[in-house]
Amino acid sequence: MIEASLPIGVFDSGMGGLTVLKELQSAMPAESFIYLGDSARLPYGNKSAHTVQQYALQASSELVSRGVKALVVACNTASAAALPQLTEQFAPLPVFGVIEPGARIAAQAAAQGSVLVLATEGTVMDGAYQRALLATNPKLKIHARACPLWVTLAEQGYASDTPESVTITEALLSHAVRGFQTSHLTVLLGCTHFPIFRDKLRTHLKAGVKIVDSAQTTAQQVAYALGRVAGRVGDKNHGQIKFLATDGVERFQRVGAYFFGQAIEAAELVVL
Numbered sequence: 707m708i709e710a711s712l713p714i715g716v717f718d719s720g721m722g723g724l725t726v727l728k729e730l731q732s733a734m735p736a737e738s739f740i741y742l743g744d745s746a747r748l749p750y751g752n753k754s755a756h757t758v759q760q761y762a763l764q765a766s767s768e769l770v771s772r773g774v775k776a777l778v779v780a781c782n783t784a785s786a787a788a789l790p791q792l793t794e795q796f797a798p799l800p801v802f803g804v805i806e807p808g809a810r811i812a813a814q815a816a817a818q819g820s821v822l823v824l825a826t827e828g829t830v831m832d833g834a835y836q837r838a839l840l841a842t843n844p845k846l847k848i849h850a851r852a853c854p855l856w857v858t859l860a861e862q863g864y865a866s867d868t869p870e871s872v873t874i875t876e877a878l879l880s881h882a883v884r885g886f887q888t889s890h891l892t893v894l895l896g897c898t899h900f901p902i903f904r905d906k907l908r909t910h911l912k913a914g915v916k917i918v919d920s921a922q923t924t925a926q927q928v929a930y931a932l933g934r935v936a937g938r939v940g941d942k943n944h945g946q947i948k949f950l951a952t953d954g955v956e957r958f959q960r961v962g963a964y965f966f967g968q969a970i971e972a973a974e975l976v977v978l
Contacts (some may be wrong), residue, residue, distance in 0.1 A: 708775045708799070713738035713948070714928070715769030716778045719761075720748035720861050721958065722899030723780030724965035726804060729925035730778065731947070734932075738946040742770055743962070744978065745952060746953035749857040750783040751826020751897070758828060762788035764978040766796065768950070776800045778928060782920070783826050786834035800931060805829075807927045808894060808920025809838035815916045816846055816892040823850040824882055825896030826857060835896050852898070853882050860899040863961045868912050879907050889914035896920075949973035 713944055714734075716727050722745050727741050742765050744750075750758050762784040777799060779785045780791065785803030793801045812821050819853060823835045825972055830852045839848055883893070889912045895901055901919045951958040951973050959970040 710775065712773050713740050713946070714776045714778060715740050715742070715766070715774035715930075717742040717744065717762075717765040717769060717784075718749040718779050718781040718898060719743075719783065720745045720857070720899070720960045721855065721965045722860065722897060724962055725898050725901045725919070726778065726780035726921045726924055727947070728965070728967050729921040731945075733925040733929040734736050735945055738948075740772060740948045740950065741910075742769055742773060742950040742976070743952070743958055745861075745921070745951050745958055748861060749826065750781060751828045751852075751857055752854060753783075753828065755787040755832065757830070758784055758787040759791055761978075762792060763795065766792050766801075768978055770796055770799065771894075774799070776802065776928065776932060778924070780898055781802045782835075783828040783832075786829050786832040802924065802928050803933070804890060804898060804920040804924045805834050805896075805922035806838050808896070808918060809835055810842050811920075811923045812892050812894040812916075812918040813839050813842035813846060815918055816843070818845055819890040819892065820847040820849065820886075820888070821892045821894055822883070822886050823848065823894045823896045824900060825850065825966050827852040827854050829896050831881075835894065839894075839906060849886070850896075851882055853878070854899075856882075856903065857897065857899045859887075860902055860965075860977040861961065863964065875903070875906060876910075879903060880910050883907070887912055892916040892918060894918050899965075950976045950977055952978055 732930040785805045830850045955973045962970045
């Protein structure tokens with residue numbers, strides 16, 4: 707039996723998964739976590755599926771080697787390309803992705819309307835969100851648009867309100883939703899980096915448009931699943947988080963605070 711006192715492992719290509727970690731911590735404040743940001747090799751979204759699978763396996767192996775009771779793939783591209791392989795590789799360790807929870811909520815929100823998936827090139831080309839949405843609601847009309855520069859903007863701190871940031875970011879956000887100016891629309895943010903643009907994106911959409919991301923729903927799924935398995939949920943208020951990054955530790959701490967919503971006091975440099 708996996709010890710309840712072990713932390714939950716979370717990884718992403720960089721800092722976007724910190725939005726998922728934030729929700730996981732909120733949903734399970736008694737739990738401890740280890741977060742790994744593969745900042746040396748981001749973005750994953752323009753890599754081949756084979757390469758993403760290799761990266762995801764290496765990141766997951768690092769977390770598992772440190773002792774975790776569950777693994778959360780807090781990266782849409784890695785979830786699309788590598789979740790089945792990771793689930794098989796690390797069984798019986800529970801492995802969670804971010805695509806299915808977000809797609810389920812978006813499909814419910816859209817009802818009989820349309821869903822616009824904004825994601826990395828890799829996630830869009832894989833079609834994982836399209837399949838997950840249709841599996842929940844086959845009557846949906848689904849559109850998908852790759853936003854290859856959004857991850858870079860987010861990782862470079864362009865979510866701020868400096869004049870330079872506003873000019874570049876607003877142009878890209880406007881382009882992403884061009885042609886979708888209808889109130890009968892649900893926008894699914896198919897990358898964990900994208901929620902930090904939510905407020906800015908809303909100004910480019912008509913009133914009534916719903917925006918969905920997978921961070922909160924993934925956290926709820928993980929909390930529910932672990933709660934149903936004896937020996938998987940801690941009973942003490944640990945609440946500790948260890949941060950790992952594969953490059954740029956100081957920058958990871960500084961920019962990561964935008965995603966995590968609080969200061970990151972320390973991070974360890976690791977080589978995969």
